[in-house]
Amino acid sequence: MLELRLVQGSLLKKVLEAIKDLVTDANFDCSATGFSLQAMDSSHVALVALLLRSEGFEHYRCDRNISMGMNLNNMSKMLKCAGNDDIITIKGDDGSDTVTFMFESPNQDKISDFEMKLMDIDSEHLGIPEAEYHAIVKMPSSEFGRICKDLSSIGDTVVISVSKEGVKFSTRGDIGSANIVCRQNKTVDKPEEATIIEMNEPLPVVVEYKIADMGYIRFYLAPKIEDEEEDMKS
């Protein structure tokens, strides 16, 4: 039996919105550690790894490890029916082919049960090697999102390069080219020291978003190998 009660239900809603356009179907894995998911996007460029640690739930009961295949689009439809202040409980029975999402309004006046069909999904769990990253950049996710959106109107790919001064995002397209440099700024409560020692070759990129204090979503992105070496210089 499975029963996971998450007081800040909006976290789960946001997580789904972040994943569902990238991954169609995925297995959610539930164990004593937490509620997790690992999936490749359909173009096999990004690997999504989600973890919501068991300690982050108000109530976490998972009698045995279980893997539940869900269509993320359908799951998102159901989670959208939860209010932003609702408590969300995920319930499953051993051997059942459905999962139930229960939404409770803060004052308990409205209780909703959404039962979703599960699906069998073939997936191999990829081992993600523990890597020593050559560069770590912390910045507000809203700023990172804004830069990606801005550059996508100019070019198709982005080169991210890191130096002691800051991080540079560069792109080039038919209409011209663009460079955005974000300088280190420790005076605000934002980025930790962004230093890089070597940047000789493009590295696989991991974009990690912290989920409150309870976990993360990580996107592992394969580097795009350019034919023209020119593009990697900046």
Added chain:
Amino acid sequence: MLELRLVQGSLLKKVLEAIKDLVTDANFDCSATGFSLQAMDSSHVALVALLLRSEGFEHYRCDRNISMGMNLNNMSKMLKCAGNDDIITIKGDDGSDTVTFMFESPNQDKISDFEMKLMDIDSEHLGIPEAEYHAIVKMPSSEFGRICKDLSSIGDTVVISVSKEGVKFSTRGDIGSANIVCRQNKTVDKPEEATIIEMNEPLPVVVEYKIADMGYIRFYLAPKIEDEEEDMKS
């Protein structure tokens, strides 16, 4: 001659927005009682009954009963041109084939006259029998709207069942099923006691929205008869 002056013009704007997607053309009936409309939607599933009582108007002059056929989409286009704080006056002359909507800004700086062509609409006024309803549920219209919207992403039809504890909305679709229970809550200023005595068979549903203190819109909905009895149980 007809001259109806409504200080809170936004009421009329909202009423039109609520009706226009359901009904294309309709006769507005004006009498000493008030300004009213009765129309079936094109699929003949819902009957809309609108009443704005004469007392709710700042000035209400209607020399003789008159019925004015209007295209609600065109009427909506014109009413959208009224500011939300504007005073709206509806004017008609005997035998004229137009109606005029006058909008006055609160400070009288901007006066607009919109003259709309009337149309001949065949319609039979249906007698709506005074029914004793087996169940009456009062709830905030925003909450009701939210529930309908949420469930529409799961299934096509909804079963509404009422008990002493509350009202339950249920649906079922390809991706799963959903139940939303709203409990009685008298401590807030919201719903009156929601009690039902008999719920043995599906009843025609009336959804009534109060329009400030001056009237209502009622939607009479025919029940959907399911082939599978199963669907009616909950």
Added chain:
Amino acid sequence: MLELRLVQGSLLKKVLEAIKDLVTDANFDCSATGFSLQAMDSSHVALVALLLRSEGFEHYRCDRNISMGMNLNNMSKMLKCAGNDDIITIKGDDGSDTVTFMFESPNQDKISDFEMKLMDIDSEHLGIPEAEYHAIVKMPSSEFGRICKDLSSIGDTVVISVSKEGVKFSTRGDIGSANIVCRQNKTVDKPEEATIIEMNEPLPVVVEYKIADMGYIRFYLAPKIEDEEEDMKS
């Protein structure tokens, strides 16, 4: 060499948004006087004249008169990447086929360089005769915009007539007709005295928007000659 530094960069962003749907490609002319543009829309109904005076820039260096052909849609894509509080600097080198837009965030943490390809545009600079206008109406641009939008849902053309009392906007379409009268109102800080002496024939209309204190956009509109004289009366 060209270097124009505009502290209130959002002005340039807004100006582009106002022009780009009307004009596809245009030459920006830079001289000691200021940064300007003159262009006809593709249907040759409106002439756009933009001026940003050199005094309005924090730093204005323009060694020699230069004309830079830009695709306004591409330029708009780049300017959209500037934050609303960013400082925008326009840079060009003699003989270069590109222009650079630099955006600096207020705290200097984020510096972006967008380099855009220039294009050769054939354009003849039209002499706009200094006219004595028969009527001048000043009103809030938001109000004027709202009226144009409202009337466009009723008819295709608008007749603007001016009297001592105010300005009247009239239109007529399939579904009816509309007149909007805006009365003079000097008690607020809005329009100057709106008086007209003669309005015997339709006049070319100039719509001028002031750009803060530093310049203007003017739209010179050709009058639409109606076949039916009726339409000109109101």
